[in-house]
Structures are given as structure tokens and as C-alpha cells.
Amino acid sequence: MSSLITPDPGAVDTLDLTDPRTHAEYDLTRVWQRLRKEQPFYKHRPVGGSEGFWVVSRYEDVSTLYRDTRRFTSEKGNVLTTLLLGGDSAAGMMAAVTDGPRHNDLRRILLKAFSPRALTGVVENIQAAARQLLLDAVAREECDFARDVAAHIPLNAICDLMAVPQADRPFVLECTEAALGSDGGAQSPAVAWQARNDILAYFEKLATERRRNPGTDAVSLLATGTLEGKPLTMDEIVVNCYSLILGGDETSRLSMTGAVAAFLEHPDQWRALLDGEVEISTAVEEVLRWTTPAIHFGRSALEDVPVGDQGQQIKAGDVVTLWNNSANMDEEVFANPGRFDLARTPNKHIAFGYGPHFCLGAYLGRAEIAAMLTALRDIVTTIEPNGEPRRVYSNLLSGMTSLPVVLRPA
Numbered sequence: 001m002s003s004l005i006t007p008d009p010g011a012v013d014t015l016d017l018t019d020p021r022t023h024a025e026y027d028l029t030r031v032w033q034r035l036r037k038e039q040p041f042y043k044h045r046p047v048g049g050s051e052g053f054w055v056v057s058r059y060e061d062v063s064t065l066y067r068d069t070r071r072f073t074s075e076k077g078n079v080l081t082t083l084l085l086g087g088d089s090a091a092g093m094m095a096a097v098t099d100g101p102r103h104n105d106l107r108r109i110l111l112k113a114f115s116p117r118a119l120t121g122v123v124e125n126i127q128a129a130a131r132q133l134l135l136d137a138v139a140r141e142e143c144d145f146a147r148d149v150a151a152h153i154p155l156n157a158i159c160d161l162m163a164v165p166q167a168d169r170p171f172v173l174e175c176t177e178a179a180l181g182s183d184g185g186a187q188s189p190a191v192a193w194q195a196r197n198d199i200l201a202y203f204e205k206l207a208t209e210r211r212r213n214p215g216t217d218a219v220s221l222l223a224t225g226t227l228e229g230k231p232l233t234m235d236e237i238v239v240n241c242y243s244l245i246l247g248g249d250e251t252s253r254l255s256m257t258g259a260v261a262a263f264l265e266h267p268d269q270w271r272a273l274l275d276g277e278v279e280i281s282t283a284v285e286e287v288l289r290w291t292t293p294a295i296h297f298g299r300s301a302l303e304d305v306p307v308g309d310q311g312q313q314i315k316a317g318d319v320v321t322l323w324n325n326s327a328n329m330d331e332e333v334f335a336n337p338g339r340f341d342l343a344r345t346p347n348k349h350i351a352f353g354y355g356p357h358f359c360l361g362a363y364l365g366r367a368e369i370a371a372m373l374t375a376l377r378d379i380v381t382t383i384e385p386n387g388e389p390r391r392v393y394s395n396l397l398s399g400m401t402s403l404p405v406v407l408r409p410a
Contacts, residue, residue, distance in 0.1 A: 009034040017055065017321075018047050018080055020393040023295065029338070032057055032326040041308045044321075050084040053298075053319035059330035059350070061307075062322045065299060066354035072299035072320060074357060075099055079396050083298045083319045090239040096247075096357065102227065106240065107360065109225040109232075113161055113218035114360050122160045123367045129156055130371040134379045138409045142386055145403045150256040154368050158248030161364070162241065163217035164206070175199045176249045177401070196242070203241035204234060218244060248361050251293040252368045254392065254399030255351075258291030259373065261403055263383055266340045273342060273377050280377075283342040284369045289349035290340050295325040295398045297353060324350050325398060382408040 004027040007015060012031050016022055035042050035057040042055040056062050065072055074097050077088035091097045095106040112118060130153055137143040155173050164172060178195035207223045214220040222237045263270040272278050298321045305314040314320060328349045329337040352359035359365070387404030 007031060012039075012042070013045065016047055017044055018050075018084065018395055020395050023395055023398055024391040024393045029329070032323070032329060033331075036326060036330060041310075041312050041314070043312075047084075051319065053080070053084070053321055054314055056320060056322050057326040059327040059333040062324065062327040063350060063354045065320065065322055066297075066350070066357070069099055069356055071302050071305050073099055073302055074103075074299060076300040078297050078299070078357070080296065080298055080319075080321060081395070083300065083321075090242075093233075093236045094239040094243050095360070096243050099356075103356065105227050106236075109221055110218065110240070110244075110360055113216075113221055114364060116363055118216075119161070119364060119367070122157055122364070123371075125160055126153060126157050126368055127371045127374070129153055130368075130375040131379065134375045134407070138379055138407050141406050141408065143405060143407060145260050145405050145407075146253070146257040146389075146400050147402060150253045150260075150372070153256065153372060154252035154365075155249045157252075157364060157368055158245055158361075161217065161248070162206075162219045162244065163210075163215055168202070172199070172202070172245060173249065175202075176246050179246060199242050199245065200238050203238045203245075207234065207237045207241065244361070247359070248364065250397055252365045254293035254397060255287055255291045255365070255369055256372045257400045257403050258293070259287045259369070260376075260383060260405065261389065261400060262287070262290055262340045264385055264405075269340055269342050270383065273373065274381065276377075278342040280370050280373050281366075282345055282347070283373055284366050285347040285349065286340065286342050286344045287369055287373070288351040288366075289328045289334070289344070289347055291399060292325040292328045292349070292351045293397055293399050294351070294353075295396065296321050296323045297357075298322065324353070379409060380407045381410050382406075384408070 005025055006027045009030040012034065015031065035055065040056065040058040040061055042057070044053050044055050046052045056065060075091045077083040077091070078097050082088040088097045092102065095103055095110065098106060133149045133152055137149055143149065151173060155169060159169050159172065175195045175198050178191050179199060203219070206219055210220040210223040214224045219241055222232055222240055225232050273283060298319060301314045301316050301318045301320060303316050306312070307314055328351060331337055333348070352362045352365070384406040385404070386406045389400045389404070390402040392399050392401050
């Protein structure tokens with residue numbers, strides 16, 4: 001596995017958490033440990049002309065702020081990039097950056113597509129796809145697990161949920177990869193901007209068709225849904241489609257790839273899975289905690305809020321970032337958090353966020369990881385590294401865009 005740089009935890013003030021390279025090239029474990037212990041509410045310096053922002057690293061504080069919708073809002077953006085630019089243009093339209101009754105109404109529309117009953121057929125397709133992808137990979141022996149296996153399971157699942165035609169799915173995958181991150185550090189912001197616009201244009205066309213001929217898929221539910229007795233506008237439909245496709249594809253893909261990378265580094269846990277010593281459902285939760293693909297979400301303060309025990313105060317209008325990856329390694333909550341332990345229980349991670357904005361696709365994401373772990377256990381006996389992995393360059397996502405391996409069958 002490729003090595004990461006381990007910075008001096010005392011040099012936290014020199015790190016730039018807005019820079020994708022910081023998360024792709026550095027192992028920040030010791031930095032997060034120091035912040036949790038000494039500066040759980042840390043004020044990050046201004047970067048690139050933008051204001052500084054708060055970094056919240058302890059599990060208890062992160063989960064508390066996720067629940068506090070009275071003093072903190074998502075409506076000015078929920079990730080660093082948009083927050084530091086002054087706001088999210090989808091605020092008040094996209095469920096992820098909408099609060100209050102309107103947020104509840106949008107979730108109610110979307111939950112019809114994400115209920116376990118509605119997802120029965122999608123989950124069956126996921127299980128069949130995972131088995132076939134791994135059978136094909138084993139037959140070839142060499143594969144890039146990230147690209148040849150993990151990339152296809154969540155994309156096809158969310159595309160099934162949204163009834164995206166098969167012929168369009170490679171285009172959708174290409175756009176989601178470019179919109180959220182890169183496997184290199186030099187991607188132009190213009191590329192990501194163009195990819196986001198391509199996704200929006202694609203779903204405007206699809207939503208227009210579904211308004212004429214609706215089905216039971218998520219796009220149709222949005223296209224025919226109402227808010228306060230009025231149909232959703234096309235902008236509201238399109239930005240929520242955008243949110244579903246990006247959230248549903250990238251995070252599960254990174255978690256599944258991260259699981260295989262973890263098995264390479266922790267062969268005892270691979271053996272525990274193979275030997276049936278751990279339940280698949282329990283293993284899924286540890287994969288989610290260990291990988292935490294969405295490393296942060298953000299809020300804006302609506303009023304002055306005293307925090308911590310050092311007399312600090314978050315001011316109204318301040319940007320506050322909640323770091324899931326640090327919270328999921330908090331020693332006060334997880335025993336020996338630096339150990340990958342598929343039998344870990346309880347495991348109250350916050351890989352899906354927490355509170356009113358808890359991830360809509362949590363059930364689907366768990367089903368995807370469960371299908372992959374089950375197929376791996378049933379089909380593969382040996383996993384060997386076969387080249388250097390590549391990490392995603394993003395200040396929002398964590399994981400690998402490439403993981404060359406050799407998979408051997410029984």
C-alpha cells in the first residue's frame with residue numbers, strides 16, 4: 001500500500017484542511033488525536049482570501065451540533081467548498097441544504113423511493129451484480145477493484161432507483177467522478193464545474209420526460225411531487241437528482257474499495273470474514289466507521305454560541321465544519337479505534353451524518369456493502385496487492401480511486 005506523510009501534530013496551524021492534497025497525501029490520525037484532546041473547537045486560519053472556519057473533531061460535539069438546527073443551519077451550504085464561497089445556490093431547494101418544514105417535506109417525497117419495501121428489487125439486483133462482478137474479476141485474476149468492481153455496484157443501484165437508462169450510466173459515472181474529486185491533484189476547477197453542469201442538464205432532460213410519463217422511480221416522485229400544494233419547480237427537481245446521484249454513487253464506492261484495502265492491511269479480519277466468525281451486518285458497520293468516505297459536513301451559526309471549556313465563542317455567521325472521520329476515531333466512544341475490527345459492537349459511527357439530515361440512502365448504502373462483503377466471502381479466498389493504489393483528491397471525500405489487486409478463488 002502507498003505510504004502517507006505523517007505530519008507533526010504540533011504543526012496543525014500549518015495544515016490547510018481546504019486543500020485536497022492534505023487529505024490525499026497525509027495521515028492526519030495524530031493531528032485529529034491532538035485536536036480532540038486539546039482543541040476540540042479549533043479555529044482554522046483564513047485561506048485564499050476566505051474567512052477562517054471552526055473545526056469540530058470530538059464525537060460528542062459533532063453529534064450535538066448535527067442535532068442543533070436552532071442555532072446552526074445547512075441553508076448556507078453544507079460542505080467547505082460552498083460555505084467558503086459564501087453559500088450554496090441550491091439552498092432552499094435541495095434537501096441537503098434546506099432546513100425546517102420544507103426540508104421535512106422534501107425528505108418525505110424522497111423517502112418513498114428509499115424505503116426498504118420500495119428497494120426490494122434494487123437490493124436483489126445489487127446482490128446479483130456483486131456476485132457477477134466478482135466472478136468476472138476472479139476469472140481475470142487481475143483487476144482494479146475500485147474501477148472494475150466497486151464503481152459499478154452503487155452506480156447501478158442509484159441508477160436503478162432513478163431509472164436511468166443503461167446506455168447513459170457510463171456518462172453519469174464519469175460526471176460524478178469529475179464533480180466531486182479526482183485521482184490526481186491537478187484537476188482544474190473548471191472540469192468539476194462543467195461536470196456538475198452536465199449532470200444538472202442531464203437530469204433536467206430526464207425529469208421532463210418523467211413528468212410526461214411518470215413511473216415509481218425517484219426522479220418520477222420528484223417530478224410529480226408537491227410542496228405546500230404546488231408542484232416542485234424544475235430547479236428543485238434537478239438539484240435533488242444531483243444530490244442523489246452524487247451521494248449515492250461516490251460514498252458507497254469508496255467504502256467498498258476501502259474495505260478491500262483494509263483486508264490487505266488486516267489479514268486477520270479477512271480470515272474472520274471468510275471463516276464466518278463475524279456477521280455481515282456487523283462487518284458493514286465497521287467498514288463504514290473505518291472508511292468514513294464523507295469526511296466532513298458543514299453548518300453556519302445563526303447566533304453566537306459559547307463552546308468548549310476554554311471560553312470560546314462561535315459568532316453568528318461563522319462557518320463550522322463537523323469532521324466525521326475524526327469523530328469516528330474518538331477514543332472516548334470507540335475502544336481501540338485504530339483497530340479494524342469487524343466484530344465491533346456497539347458501533348454508533350456517524351458515517352451517514354446524524355440528526356435531521358441523516359443520510360436518506362443509509363439503508364441502500366448498507367445493502368450495497370453487505371452484498372459486496374457476502375460475494376467476497378463466497379467467491380474469493382485470497383486478496384493480493386498488485387500495484388500502487390491512488391487516492392481521491394478531495395476535501396470532502398476520502399478513499400481510493402484505484403486499487404489494483406489479484407483475487408483468487410477457492
